[in-house]
Amino acid sequence: MAETAMCSAGKSGPAMSVDAARLRAVAVACPVARREALALDNALGRVLSAPAIAATALPPFDNSAMDGYALRLSDLRGDGPWELCIADRIAAGDGRSLCLARGTAARIFTGAPMPAGADAVVMQEQVSRVDDIILLTQRPQLGQNIRRLGEDVQKKTQALAAGLSLTPPRLALLAGCGVATVAVHSRVRVAILSTGNELVEAGHALGPGQIYNSNRVMLRATLARLAWVEVTDLGILPDEPAKIRAAIRAAAGSHDVVISSGGVSAGEEDHILDALRAEQAELDVLKVAIRPGKPLTIGRLGQALYFGLPGNPYAAAITFSQIARPALRKVAGLTDEPDTWLPATAGFSYARTTGRREYIPVAWSRRDSLGRPILERLGPGASASLSPIALAMGIAVIPSDLSIVHPGQQLKVEPLFE
Structure with missing residues (x-):
């Protein structure tokens, strides 16, 4: 310039x-x-300078998404109902290498590894159990209630792209992928x-x-x-x-x-x-x-x-x-600019000179039939004023070509979060 x-x-x-x-x-x-490298516990809010690569797949093995019973669909012949004998009990963290015998089911809990041979999990609420026998009347779908190995993130693939800020959910994702440290912008x-x-x-x-x-x-x-x-x-x-x-x-x-x-x-x-x-x-x-x-x-x-x-x-x-x-x-290295503006409805009248986009402090206590906040203008809008912005719940924007704001006028508001 x-x-x-x-x-x-x-x-x-x-x-x-x-x-x-x-x-x-x-x-x-x-x-x-x-650039610098940080442990996940120290990286909240920081910005990735390089893609974060999964050290392991997420999930790292096939596991049950529900408390229920693992079974083979091939054992459910005919139109049902079907009876299966419970042959095992598998809890989360079970490290055994199990294979489901034909004609049986396994009691299984959320997060537990799937036994070899099983291809569906029936929710416990959908079966009747008497002693070690379960009765089911509906045939489950192939893969039902099973979280497959790597269905979320594959091993050695990009879990998060460079330029993203590390929010709590993103840190959780990286932890689940076995990532202990991240490269971030200083x-x-x-x-x-x-x-x-x-x-x-x-x-x-x-x-x-x-x-x-x-x-x-x-x-x-x-x-x-x-x-x-x-x-x-x-x-x-x-x-x-x-x-x-x-x-x-x-x-x-x-x-x-x-x-x-x-x-x-x-x-x-x-x-x-x-x-x-x-x-x-x-x-x-x-x-x-x-x-x-x-x-x-x-x-x-x-x-x-x-x-x-x-x-x-x-x-x-x-x-x-x-x-x-x-x-x-x-x-900072951020690659996105979030759109935080929400639709709203004016609850005030305001005559103004056109030619400039105007930002005014607003508050609201009511919503219209569509759930949009009905905005009330705070203060005169003078550039030296402090109390209106201090009391505002958000900032409304008035387009440069709009000369009069009427009650019911559709506007946009950016909430001010504490």
Whole structure:
């Protein structure tokens, strides 16, 4: 990207769509090259850097999927009912090498190995038993209630692809395949910083014209929930170009991603753009058709990916979630971007100016006849507001060309999970 693009903020001209801005951010992101090996117990949430190969088949042997009776279908001649003598009892963990004699059945339990010769398992509820004789009236299907060797995963085949995050079910799958360690991408090293003489950390007294720094807390808490991120908090930088330049230079030299909030709208007191220019950063200052959060800077600062988020809290939260986070996932090595948007119904009226996609905090206590949440708008939607997003159950999106939202209007909502 050309440095001249840095002059785009605040100037006339068409704004870029949210989708285009997201693609731009993802395009300049590069996956971390560092790798490490981790035991499964230490790998929750991490991202596979190579396919995980099954050390053994899953399941590792033919076994019963039910408590019941193993039998041979060839012993069930005619139309039934049929009687079979119980010749053995097989529990999970039984290591004997058994062969089912013709004309007999074996009492078998869930997970127990199938005896040779048996080709079906009848559930215990579907037979009558008197002493060592069972009576059944329905012929089972071939292979019924049998989990076959390798039907889930074959030995020495790919159990999970590279680029997937290791969720609890995926860790369980790997454990079942005998995988003890996994190759993962190293954590993404993210530096966060705020700029502005007006900012003060909570716990300190406010001076005239000062406010408490909420963006740092929000960003750090958001990133801390990602197991594949390692956060360095650089705190608040004063509006002094030399100090800003030294801080961002050091951050870019030792981190994969640098995220700043504030100072990106090309005003006279927004010194961070001047510092980035001096460091020969390759950046775009984007006019994005998004409400809130139009001023946004993306690009590269040395080897690091750089995001300059708006200073207003809600605007910073929305631009991070909708544009920065997908690029951050790419840096982590993740290959998918989950679609977490759900259908919903508006329970409010809202007249608005078209041209920008808008994200509004919402809550709900009712659902429509199809089970979709009926959304209620929280707060005025100002980009500096904190209480609406703090109380929200989700974020609803309003298309850029929709001028009036009526009750009953079909919308989409992204739930905010605790």
